[in-house]
Amino acid sequence: MNIIIVSRKHGRSRMVSSWALMFALMVMVTVSVAVSWFVFSSIPKEGVVVIDGAVAEEWQHRIAEQSSELEKTRQYTEEQINALRIKLAELQGRLTRLDALGERLVDVASLDQGEFDFSAPVAVGGPEGQTVGYEAPDFVSILDDLAVTIDNREQQLSVLNSLLGDREIQSETFVAGRPILRGWMSSRYGYRNDPFSGNKAWHDGVDFAGKEGADIVAVASGVVTWAGTRYGYGExxxxxxxxxxxTRYAHCSEILVSVGDVVKKSDVVALMGSTGRSTGPHVHFEVKLYGKSVDPSKYINRVARF
Structure with missing residues (x-):
């Protein structure tokens, strides 16, 4: 069998025998097989090598370092969580003591239980805000709630302390009681027969008789504005x-305070005597309100209600 080949360039044709064509195909197949064998023989039997040994060793070293860092981080996190748990227990203990102290103070001060209720949860509120996707761990939320509760208790105790302080000041400055520890009332407030002239005369205070040198005490806390001799009053x-x-304490045998001294209720300010216009050892006790004398009897028998 013959094959006719036509040339495009010259338009000529020539005949090629089938044996020549088969020979050409055999040459092409042989070359292809040879090239394939060469490529296959150049590949190691264990497979294609993507990375060399040094790179693999470096990667293993990095993985080991990262594993060590991860373990350290895990241990550190556990330590921090344990510390937070200990702190949480401490805060809860402090809060329990604060609540117990607050309830005790409320009870002692006879305050309204509803105003200072240390057993009730913290009252909070407000409009709903925009929420976020992140949710804090439970222990963080507990710490936040506990911090709010402690702040609330501290505010309550601060107000309670101020209230009790005001009550204490009012109680200390509340004029009430007798100016002596031992003795008796020998003359009352108002008109009486003057012990020297026998005529009817006004008496601005009350007299308490007792022993020479007996203690004279302040009936309330205050500041000493006079400490010395005064006409008619003696010391x-x-x-x-x-x-x-x-308040005034007259006819003292000895004065134990000075002008400007701050004295407390029941402090001894002088000793009983008979100086000035007096017939014997006693203390003349006066109470003045905005410069005007008032009957001391109602303050002597007065009961503090604080």
């Missing part, structure tokens, strides 16, 4: 208690 101590109240 006189005058104390200002605020809110317009002033």
């Amino acid at each position: 006189l101590v005058e104390i200002s208690h605020g809110n317009g109240f002033v």
Whole structure:
């Protein structure tokens, strides 16, 4: 069999025998097989090598380092969580003590239980805000709630402390009681027969008789505004208690305070005597309110209600 080949360039044709064509195909197949064998023989039997040994060793070293860092991080996180748990227990213990102290103070001060209720949860509220996707761990939420509760308790105790302080000040400056520890009332407030002239005369205070040198005490806390001799009174101590109240202690044998001294309720300010216009050892006790004398009897028998 013959094959006719036509040339495009010259338009000529020529005949090629089938044996020549078969020979050409055999040459092409042989070359292809040879090239394939060469490529296959150049590949190692264990497979294609993507990375060399040094790179693999470096990667293993990095993985080992990262594993070590991860383990350290895990241990550190556990330590921090344990520390937070200990702190949480401590805060809860402090809160329990604060609540117990607050309830005790409320009970002692006879305050309204509803105003200072340390057993009730913290009252909070407000409009709903925009939420976020992240949710904090449970222990963080507990710490946040506990911090809010402690702040609330501290505010309550602060207000309670101020209230009790005000009550204590009012109680200390509350004019009430007798200016002596032992003795008896020998003359009352108002008109009486003057012990020297026998005529009817006004008496601005009350007299308490007792022993020479007996203690004279302040009936309320205040500041000493007079400590010395005064006509008719002999040795006189005058104390200002605020809110317009002033008390006087006259005919003392000895004065134990000075002008400007701050004295507390029941402090000994002088000793009983008979100086000035007096017939014997006693203390003349006066109470003045905004400069005007008032009957001391109602303050002597007064009961503090704080």
